[in-house]
Amino acid sequence: GSDDGGSADNNDDSGAGGSGDEPQRGGTLRQSMLPVTLLDPAVNANYSFGQIMMIGLWEGLVVADANDPIQVVPGVAESWDISGDGLIYTFHLRGEARWSNGDPVTANDFEWNWKRILTPGIAGESSPSYNRDRISVVGAADYMNGEIDDFSSVGAKAIDDATFELTLEKPDPDFLIYLSQFWALPLHPATVERLGDGWLDPENWVSNGAYVLDEFRVNLGAVLLPNDHYWDKDNYYIDRWEITFNDGGTTADLLSYQSGDLDITGRIEDDLEAVTTSDVADELMSSGTNQYRHLIALNSRHPALHDIKVRKALALAVDREALGGVGKPAIPGKSLVPGDVEGSDEVPGVEYDLEAAQNLLAEAGYPDGEGMPTITILDFQTSPWVEAIAEMWRKNLGLNVVLDIVELGVYSEKLNVPVHPEDYVGFMVTNNSVQPPTVVGAAYNNLQPIRTYGMNLSPPEAVDDILDELGADVDTAQIAAKLDGKRHPEVEQAVELAREALAQTDPEARTSLAIEAAIARDESYVSIPALWGGYFLLVKPRVQNLKPWFHTSVMSTKGVWIKQ
Amino acid sequence: MLAYVARRLVRLVLSLIAVSIITFGLLQLVPGSFSDLAEVGSTALGDQTSGDGGGDSLASRYGDQVPAWEQYARFMTGLVQWDMGPTFKYPQSSVEELMGEAFLVSLSLAVPATLLTLLVAIPIGMVAAVKKDKLADYGSIFTLTTIQALPGYLFALVLVLVFSVGLGWLPVRGWAGPEYMVIPVVALAVQPTAMLARYVRSSMLEALRDEYVVAALAKGGSRRTVLVRHVLRNSLIPLVTVVGPIFAALATGTVFVEVLLGIPGLGRLFTLAARTRDMPLLMGTTLFFALILMVMNLIVDLVYGLLDPRIRHQQRTSSRWRRPRRAGLLPASQLVDSRTQGGRDDGGGGSETPSPDVSAADGTEVRR
Amino acid sequence: MTATTTEPIEPVDPHSSTNHESAQSELGRGWARFKRNKLAFGSLIFMGVLIVVALGAPWLAPMSYTEQDLTGRLLAPLTDGHLLGTDQLGRDVFSRMLYSLRTALMIGFAAELVALLVALVIGLWAGWRGGRTESLLMSFTDVMYAFPTYLFSVLLVVIMGRTVFAIILAIGIAGWVTQARLVRAQVLKIKNFEYVEAARSIGTGGVAITVRHILPNAVGPLLVTTSFAIPGAIIAESGLALLGLGVAPPTPSWGGMIVDGYTYVLAHPHLIAAPLALFSLTVLAFTWIGDGLRDAFDSSEEDSA
Amino acid sequence: MTSAHAAAPANVTGAACVPEPRESALLSVSDLRVSFTKPRSAHSTEVVAGLSMSVPAGGSVAIVGESGSGKTVSMRAMLGVLPDTAHVTGEALFEGRNLVGMPEPDLRRIRGTGIGMIFQNAMSALNPTRTLKVQLTEHLRWHGIASGAEARRRAVDALDRVGIPDPERRIRMYPFQLSGGQRQRAMIAMAIVAGPKLLIADEPTTALDVTVQRQVLDLLQDLRRDGLAIVMITHDLGVARYLCDDIVVMRHGQVVENASMRSFISAAQHGYSQHLLDTALDVTTAVGENDIDDDPVEDVTATTALAHPSPGVGGDQAELLVVRDLAKVFHGRGGDVTAVTDLSLTIPRGETIGVIGESGSGKSTLARLITRLTEPTAGDITFGGTDVLRLSGKRLKAWRRQVQMVFQNPYGSLLPHQTVAANVVEPLRVHKVGTKAWRRERALELLTMVGIPESRADQYPRQFSGGQQQRVAIARALALEPALLVCDEPTSALDVSIQAQVLELLQDLKERLGLSMLFITHNLAVAQRLCDRAIVMANGCVVEVASTDTLFTRPQHPYTQALLAAVLPIRAELPPRSGVTAALDRVPVEQEGDLVEITAGHWVRTKRSADDFAKPQVLTQKGLTQA
Ligand SMILES: Nc1ncnc2c1ncn2[C@@H]1O[C@H](COP(=O)(O)OP(=O)(O)OP(=O)(O)O)[C@@H](O)[C@H]1O
Ligand SMILES: Nc1ncnc2c1ncn2[C@@H]1O[C@H](COP(=O)(O)OP(=O)(O)OP(=O)(O)O)[C@@H](O)[C@H]1O
């Protein structure tokens, strides 16, 4: 076992302001984010903004390292040991860890929380934050499924007050990174047991992070105040953290930000362009690029997109340099493995090659686009870069391209269609991230559920057979299993390689297989990569030392101070 | 009188039931369910998390497997007990809690906005009427019509650009203190003010045409006395028929201004519910809207009755509405119809006041 | 009181023979009075120009409304032959504006047509039949009246999609209620006029009376409300756009242009200014026309004419 | 009232013609001119072009003239209560001070206290939302005459004086809570409460029933006796004569005659005055004067007796229309209203039956029932042997061809969006008679027949005068050559002189075409002029039926008698006041008793038996024959 622990002191790193001044105490940090509906880490909280607050309110065993996206630093656990076979993690809790009411944080609290997270019905079996496909604590999946009721057979145990132990089914080099995520944050057992849902009330608030919740109003905002009992409170300089919820779009926030009502806003994703063309463009901060925007082919009875030549032609006909201009501050993205992901430099990606594209199209039997069906691009919001791609296809390949911008509900229904009819041929627009930002993390994306990830580009007949066999109400995992072997060969290969990579325990082999899987996926041209981006925040210069954690789209206020 | 109110209340309840059925029916037609959307939202909204999958435990209560009628029944039972339960989007809060909070916000804008409207509109309308066909009249009518014609959100935009972004006097958006109320209140009041001022003007002109004005002058009243004691009074009475709906419209929240200015009012809640297919919340807010509107109309009718002795008399003497005959008076709703026709129906419009019973096929004889 | 109620001292004297010369129908008189209203008449001419421009957009627009020029994005007005500059995709703002005008007028007129048709059917039916039919129809109208209008529009657009056709239907169907009430009120009023009675006594049937006699005389007020409702429909589209439910791109619409323009309001104000200006002018023109029509048809205002 | 001056021709200008010297006249007007400018234009029209007249203290002057002749405007001009668009010149001396151009504050002091004004329509002249108390006392306060309890006391006194019962209670009421007559009285009380010396009454009784009109006029007469001078605007010569000593006739804004009443009646000078007198219909009654028709009474009785065996029993083919036990109850929201009850009548071919009665007595309802515009609650209607009430669909439509109606309001009953020719064509079109060209031909023919020249056939109704419009309406009614014409007060919306023209036309048509007519009116003179027989209705039921001659000479039912008594004759001697009041008090409005035939064709509703009438009837007949 090795002790990766050590005190993390980020204060000496210069932040956004880039000045080497001594941190000043005090001040209010005013931040705007999408409305957070619920602050329960165990229940699915899809919004990164909720996580930003959670990361401030609670502290888990380990904490993501702001300086290195794939490392962790000690949290409640002062140090930890990993057994030689990589299966047993023993965490040593720091003695000074306290709940905001003064109670010490014990290993039993963690065990209680693990039980809560895994108990069916509490966290909600339909929306587990604990991802059983990726994290494999012994017995956890069975307990969650209700197959065992005895929690003592689950590999999450308090050895004594200061020692907590987790046992894995198989070694996982990324396990600590997972553990640093919000779902593993601990609630205060006594409060939850006493109050039920009432623990969410700010009046009853107890947590073990740097902040406590002072105010929370639905659709309006929240106020966080420093937690006097927090062991590391000296590294938190802000007096008050005011959060406003905004579902009104970018412009509203941008105006607030520009007129000085806000220090940080992350509500700019809809219209980054408005930010980059504004006079505060240079206050834009970005995490590393671990996101990719792409078009995923939808399954249709029309044969065109079932021909890899056509898909490849479409992929090659996209001038990504030009897209980069439209999609700023996102950058041209030639592959499904974004640039800041470890190992991405080994994935060559797709290059713009108009001539090749035209030739391919002709080869496939559609010279100059003749005979090609109308290509539809399905989306629920308008994005300039999508319109730009449509225009490129029209111009470069002579295709008829229409945008099908629909309301979110319609969008979701269209995604649920396993095979679209002949006259509906096209792509959906989506934005994904690679988490953790490694090629191995990217390999997971090859295995994602079919309908949202387009790996179902299989012959329509095969899909029909499966549906006939399984009936209407089946879950995606089942379909995925049935699909094995029936996909188009290039798709099949990408899936197989990813499976192999994930099954590998040897890190080196795992990485190289993952790279192969990523390349195979790129070359199946089921997804057409377009742009890479990270997570963007507008941060006022007076906010010093802020570092977004790019792999979870979360930032921490540790070490952040406000220049008065 | 009591019988009248009771009858109206019964009708109100029936209407509410109809509204609930229509809303629920429409919701069944709308593509996508809350859980679908949540799932798509998690991956497609450009908002990444490590947790995948979506849905909500509530979906099992109102989810796909529960037949529609049962969902409806569950909701309505909850409504009757004033316990509509959690919403899809906010599983930790109940529909009534959310609506209560949002309503308070909307109300705290609606009250000052309505007052502002009255304070500004009445003098303007009066001056325009008294100075009919003079420059002041033309000028104000021109301005008022222009204001009334433009989209309401425009004023919010302009105010924000001028006072927040340009001058930096007021916050751009949000809801944290009195200074946050200025822009929304003014933005909300602009159009009703224009509408009301025009209404006051035509109402005054109408009253000025009445012979009792000449009669009062012929008794030796000065123009001012007559204007205040007779004209103003009589022409302001029908105002309740407009002010009521205006207030109702403001109190139910105005989506655009709320969304634009980040105010957590009813309009925003409602829009959110519609967009996320949050059935309990949508049903709750829609019914609440309808309720406010109808209650306001009822209040308008009662107040109108209180202010106008003719109608008061009718309400007292008959449990049912009779068309006022030969007295030359119209039901309030018709007053509204005839004068605000032209005004877009931005929630203002006619109330359903004492009119309905002109209906009998043998409607009484009306003379010209 | 007796039946001999002489007309109150109404200054315009129907007995006077001064207006014998010009044979005019009700509409004709309205038109004559309308023409005297300079603002309204000017607006009408402006509207005529707009309609011509909208119809001629394909010929008048210097460029295609979809054609992008990713190298010439967000250009200021009057650069590179772009009269009003280009938008975030390098499309010609002027051309898009002309096409938006087309969309807007189409939505305005068609949506009101839908609303008017529904309103006429329900209003006439209820007003003429009376009795149970009427209470049923009017109860329905009242219920619909209690609905937030835009809930309807929003839900209908969601159900039908963001096509121009769907938006027309959504706005039209959400907007018939007020019109229907007006139609009914008019029918009830006119129904009691002696000439309807006279028509009945001649032997004219119910439908014929409604269509031939009641409808033509209800046209005035309907024309007025319609001319107010048309800009209402155009504004409603822009409102839907604000909620992300306007006409789907790349079809240009003012709502969409304004929403896009608002995004760049500080850095590139021309993107919002131009469409907003034309939008406001159009809406205003309709309003002035409506105002003029109201004055022209409102006999109580006659003394001022 | 000096008849010496009465013979003088129209005094258009100059004080020389004013009867009394200026100083002694309370009001003396000379050369008053009023013109109106149109907003936004320099154009102005003179509507009063030189009015001169004078009113002695305590005197009374009537201003008569057709509608629009400037009566109202000139009176308002004196008080300065015209709109700003009016321009007034000339002189109006009130107690020696010129009202024209007098500064507003001074003028205000005279309004109300010096000159009081009564308006035609009390409902619109009283503020509907304020109590009588407010409206009767506010100007006492403005003028500093009284306030508080004292003002209230005066107001109550005034109400008492105008004969409103229980004034203490009524003073708290709103105008709409009073009856029409009471409202008019309240209006008068409002005008006199501040003690003016002159009262200007602008058609104060035009909107009232004859009986009520008579009461209001009596009240005004009482006030005159108390020394109040009165200027009475009216278009009814009967009213003018009843109340006033002098008369001013106006036409087109000018005075055409200014004379004492007596000389005016006997020898009007100006052609227009003469015309007014000629066209004004007078009722010849037995109540005031034993003015007898030339026809021997026996003859009349005999013919009617032959023609009308019984109003309740029909069946003879000579009868065009037989109505039996007709009733109509309206189920109103506030309770049921019995508009018509137990009504039987017969209309023989070629005869005109008049229906008279006060407002609300059910006349129009009867007309609508007979034409099947309203469905009866009970009863039978037989038309030429067919049961009308059974008809429906095509057969109803076919039947409608035979019964046509002329309405009270000529403009309202014509289709405003169609030309007059199209209006006349309409029934032909509906019944698909003839070709299009033929229909037009026929329409033009009909229009010519009623006196509308072909050249105007393509104009719209609005472009015609009321009388012409009514002619068009008549032409339309005749288009289908109906057997029965139902006229519901076809002339009451028209000016007196125009009314005469229309009546003449109807008379003419009746004779030429042999029309049967049901003629509804509340104007007794009109009924007498046009009808062969008349029905008197009160409260929805028939109280008396007789030939017009009989009815007007020997009314039996107290209600009929009261109606006749209230009539104000123009030429004949005025009935004694006491008699009228007594008659009015006797009016029973219950629907009790049965219709009893007291002589052949003369039916009276009574509880008594026919025999009880035998004596008086004979006596009357005797008296008449003797006289
Ligand atoms: N405010 C006004 N502006 C313009 N013209 C007016 C105004 N008031 C009255 N007139 C005109 O003045 C003329 C005289 O009107 P006035 O009311 O005095 O007639 P009148 O003799 O009282 O008639 P009536 O018997 O119908 O009451 C009419 O032609 C009328 O149109
Ligand atoms: N449609 C109706 N509904 C209810 N009551 C009615 C209706 N029509 C008439 N009445 C009532 O029936 C009675 C008779 O009315 P009708 O119109 O026949 O009187 P009228 O003799 O024609 O009076 P006028 O001289 O005023 O025209 C009145 O009391 C009236 O209020």
Ligand SMILES: [Mg+2]
């Ligand atoms: Mg007059």
Ligand SMILES: [Mg+2]
């Ligand atoms: Mg009548």
